[in-house]
Amino acid sequence: MRLSSANAIKADFHDIYRASDPRRYFSVMGGLDYVIPEIAGPILLQLADRLIQSTGRPITILDIGCSYGILSAVMRSGLSMDELRCRYAKPALQVQNSDGLAWYDSHYYASWPPRGDMRFIGLDRSPEAIAYAQRVGLIEEGLVVDLETNSPRERARSVLRTVDLIVSTGAVGYVSEKTFAKILQVFPPGQAPWIASFVLRLFDYTGIAETARHHGLATERLEGVTFMQRRFRDETEANEALRLLESRGLDPAGKEAEGRYHAELFVSRPAADVNRANLSGIVSPPS
Ligand SMILES: C[S@@+](CC[C@H](N)C(=O)[O-])C[C@H]1O[C@@H](n2cnc3c(N)ncnc32)[C@H](O)[C@@H]1O
16 A cells, blocks of 8 residues: 555644644644654664764754654753643743744753754755744754655755755655655765654555665664554544554554554664664664
8 A cells, every 4th residue: 555545544634734833733743642753752862873973973864744843852852742732832832923932932942952963954845834943943954845746956955965864753654755765866875864764553664665775775673662653533543544554464452452553663774884783782762
């Protein structure tokens, strides 16, 4: 089944991705216990720290489907999704317009110790989300583009060429191998960045892994662990997801059958890096 067809069974949150600030995102997604950025953050930091150590310089992280810069927020601050949801629900912030909220947020996010060794590029098809993330300092550069249907222009290509690590949570399904192929094409042979994707078990990652392989990257799935993403919105969404998982030969018992989507971690790296240490040797998921 194509990624886009599997994605169609998920509840549609298009409107909240296009708001001028993240308040509705946190109230709606928070209401569904959307936690994947918080679970992914510490693992992505382990990969980032490894790259910082091996390159001996600051690195650039590309967050595909970055929305309002949420992964950057949790990776830089260690805040939980619940802490962020509560912050945006505070009456003092609820009464602000988006400009006022952005003023508070830019000071808030600047109050954590700076990580001079990590810079973020956000890519999203939502101009509103990218503008907000950039304005409050959660991403250093923003790319508003849908690479499923368009090609990157020259400015985007030169920004993408600076990337060391591509990350994503909640984006695969919306984006497919088409997006990854267009990003990887900008790198000279042998210089593709690492890719770390948290992907719902609904989705088949084979096409993206194959694209990565064409660019010299070997893909591993972290064995023996899945990551909670969010609760199903309703019974219809749950039933559809369970039906799709079963059609993929996956057993939902103890995972999706308990009422939540589960994701897996796929990491693509040059084969030489994989041979030196496999994925379970370089990341340890929090319990
Ligand atoms: C579920 S949200 C995930 C946001 C964030 N990564 C997180 O985990 O909190 C999906 C994001 O993907 C973006 N998106 C959807 N289709 C896209 C596409 N074709 N290209 C780039 N971004 C896309 C949406 O605008 C939205 O911000």
